[in-house]
Structures are given as structure tokens and as C-alpha cells.
Amino acid sequence: MIHARGLARTFAGRGKGKEKVEVKAVAGVDIDVAEGEIVGFLGPNGAGKTTTLRMLTTLLKPTAGSATVAGFDVATQSQQVRRSIGYVSQSGSTSPEARAGEEIMDHGMLYGISKQQAEARGRELFGQLDLEGLWTREPRAMSGGQRRRLDIAMGLVHDPKLVFLDEPTTGLDPQARANLWTHIADLRTNLGSTVFLTTHYLDEADALCDRILVIDHGTIVASDTPDALKRQVSGDLVQLVVGDTEQAARTAELLGGIADAELTTDGAGVSARVRESGTKIAGLIRELDAAGISLESLEVRRPTLDDVFLDLTGRSLREDA
Amino acid sequence: MRGSFWRETVIVFRRQLRMALRNPAWVIIGLVQPILYLVLFGPLLEPIAAQLGAQNAYTLFVPGLLVQLGLFGALFAGFGLIAEWRAGVIEAERVTPASRTALLLGRILRDVLQLFVQGIVLIGLAFLFGLTGSILGMVFGLILTVLLGAACAAASNALALTTKSEDVMAPVINSIALPVLLLSGILLPMTMGPQWLQTVSDFMPTKYIVNAIRELFLGNFFTLTTMWGVIWTIVLFALGLYVGTRTFRKENA
């Protein structure tokens, strides 16, 4: 559905005073998305997610590279590309003074669908996205989350085969977020749609996506399934708290025997990364027992995508960036 | 042109008109503007018209007001576009397969319709004040005004999409509008001024348009003055649409 090669975009920016600096927003990315996939595009603020999406949706000309979307070249067949996709931008799509229902119908009709069809599909989406009763409401009189869901409905009104969602869940409460996840998953189940979405939320990418592309500073630093990415991190984080610092030293020795990385001691606490900890922890507990060490607490944390991100970029991905 | 082009134009036009009509300020100010000019400014001009040897003050005055409505109303049309751009509406429309020209034309048509209604109110009211002249000429005059307004609206939309900032756009518009207003003989014919001012005004296309509309109001269809006005209107119209369409087509506007 999406094939991009060396896609890049530079902006002419301005440095201090009048000197011109070039901002490399996207520095040559290769993207391949198959039909029916849900792919997450994960990266911190300014990583180049929106810029990439705007190039793939024909809103922005790439400065280098090429891309085909839904089988059409974004540079030379933009019209056909637009016909095949839906796009929910990061920053809204409706006039504050318009009426929600009319906005969605006009939008659908610009895709060539009939008025009746646009209205029917629009009302259906309003129902699914918990916007009942807001059909004649002006967006300026809607809450941020309601407006966000209206944006999403706008992008889906013509039942596109390929949907681009730029941070669809920002500003949504946990319940609305979970509801939207179900809705996005249903897009594939019911319509066979392909979904390409950007997000800052690791749990979102984990819960929703078959595959994750991690982008940082305009380059893709990883591309794999959520599980495989998590496996890249050297094991689960095993954290032990024991009776005193003396015991901690002995515990560190024992834990060191099975640890793969990051063995640290902090007072009475000891922690390390252990691969396949499930099979090794039992033995460790027996050994601690035999050594007469009193175990106060034991915690095993599976690696999160946050850990992956830290590993890949050396920076933590803030959850609420 | 593709059949879908007109359909898309109508969708955009209808959306614009619907939102404008729901805004009472837009409707009231639009209608009150021509009335105020006529009521508050007209009486001042009557003695001057006599001085100039005009039979009827309003055949002199109303064409000027028409052009002024066209120029000013339309030149400021772009401000609405900036607000829409900021709300993400433009990008949302540009990601659809709709023709870029249709996105522009639908908007211009709303401005043109506004101008048309204002023009009718103005002319109709002027009759009450004592306007006489060729009705057919007035119809043609109104058409020229509307074409000029379309050109200005297109240019204004193009400028809005390029600058994307009211703060940049306002001074640009003002610095264009003021000399045009003063040098086109909109309120008073340029022939009243000294020679140097007349020479400068010869470079102002809108002067020829105002003069042509004055001729048309008097029923003089086939004079050189009328011809020049028509030519300039068509030139400006084509130029405005060209610039506007080009800007709307640009991939990253």
C-alpha cells in the first residue's frame, strides 16, 4: 500500500538573526506498508512524523526520494492518491463556526460521494465515535476531545482503503482512547482498510499495531513488530529488595550469575536485566534462601517500548510529549 | 472541464455562503455599507456634480461607489481564508481529490455574490435619490464591477495563502488599496485634479474601469472609454484568476 524510498524533506529555516539554516525534517526514510496492515509511526516531538505523513498524502512535495501510495506515485499521480486515502491531520479540519454535520457531509461530497451517502455514513460515524446529538453543534462549542473525534470522522467519511491518522488519540480521555482503538481495529476487520498512524504513546502502538516504525531526527531507527522490538532489549528488569546492604552485596553476586546487563545495587535494592527471567527466577530464590537472605520484595518488569526507545535513541520517549 | 469541477465548486460555494449568512454581522454590514455611502456622502457631491457639468450627480457618483465596493470588499476576502487555514480547513480540503481551482472558485463566487447584491442595493437605492440613466448600461456596469471584484478576491485569497498572516497581509492590502482609491477617481473624477495627478492616474487600470462604468450609466456603450474599461476589466480578471489558481495549485501552499 505504501512504498517510500529515500523520502526526504528540508525546510528553509532561519537561525539567529538573518542567517539561513536548513531544517532536515525528514532525512530520507524507506517505508513499506502492506495491504491490511496497521502500522505505527512512533517518535518524539519534531521527529518528522507529520512531515512524512504530509508527503505521503500529497500535501507537501518531497525534496528528495519517491513514494507510491495505494499504487500511485505521490508526485505525478497525486489526484489518484488523494482518491484512495483518508487523512486525519494533527491539528484539526473544521471551521469553528460551521456545523459538525455539515462539515462532514461537505467533506464527504468533495470525495465524490452523494449527499445521502455522506449523511448516512457521517451519522453512523457520529454514533460509533460517541458524538450522538452533536450533529448540528458548532465545533467551537465542542470539547477538545469531541472535536478530535469529529476530525477522525471527517477522515473516514468516504470509507478510504488507506487511512493516515496523525496522533489520533491526543486529547482523548482513556475511555475515548480505548473506544477509538477498537474502532481503528474494526476498520481493518470490517472494511479491510490499511492504517498508518503516528503516536507518542507506546502502549497505543503496542496495543494497536502489527508493526512499528520508530523515527527520530528524521531517520527511521527501527522497524519491527512490537514483540520483536521488545525482545531487542536485553531481558526483563528484575528488581529485588533484601534485608540490608550486606545481604544486598551477596544478592548482587547471585543475581550477577544470571544477569545479562545493567546489574546495579542501591542500598538494600538490587536490579538487573535477565533474559527469559521466568525460567531463572525460581533458582535464584532458592539460592537466596539457602544463603539465608531475607527477600523483602521481588519485581519483574517486562521491557516496554519505552525501554526500546531508550535503547535505540539513548533518549526516553515522554509519554505525554 | 470535468463535470465534477462544477460540483466541487458548488460544494465549496454553498459551504461558504451558508456560514456567511449565519453570521448576522456579515449580512448587516454588507447591506449597510452601500446605504451609508449613499446617504452620508451623496448630498456632499451633488453641488460638485453640477460644477462638473454632470446632468445627474448619481451617474457620476454611483459607478465610483460600485468600484469601491468591489475593490474593498473583495480585497479583504483573504482574511477569512487565513482563519480557515489556521483551523486546518484548507489542508482538509486539499487532501481530497477536489480540483484546487474549484476550492478557490467556490470562495470567490461567494464574494462575487455578496458584491452583486450590494451593487443592486446601491443602484436601487440611488434611484430613490434621483439616479437616472441607461438601465442596460447599469447592468453592464454591475457586471464589470463583479468581474473586477472576482479578480480582487482571487488575488486576495492568493495573498492570504502565501502570507498566512493577517499582520503581513493588512499593511500590504492597505498600501495597495489607498493609492488605488485615490488615483482611480472613484469618489471624484480625476479631471478635477492638476495635470501631474492626472498623469499619475493614467497608470491606474481601475481609473479606466470607473470611467467606463460612468459611460455605461449614461448609455454610451460603444465609446473608446467604455472599450478601455472593458479591456482592463478582462485583463485584471484573467490575471487575478491566474495568480489565484496558481497559488492554490502549489503543492505546499
Ligand SMILES: Nc1ncnc2c1ncn2[C@@H]1O[C@H](COP(=O)(O)OP(=O)(O)OP(=O)(O)O)[C@@H](O)[C@H]1O
Ligand atoms: N513548515 C515548516 N517550516 C520549517 N520547519 C518545519 C516546518 N514543518 C516542520 N518543520 C520542522 O521539521 C521538524 C519535524 O516536524 P514534524 O512536524 O514532522 O514533527 P512531528 O514528528 O510530527 O512532531 P510532533 O510529535 O510534535 O507532532 C521539526 O523540527 C519542525 O520544526
Ligand SMILES: [Mg+2]
Ligand atoms: Mg506531528
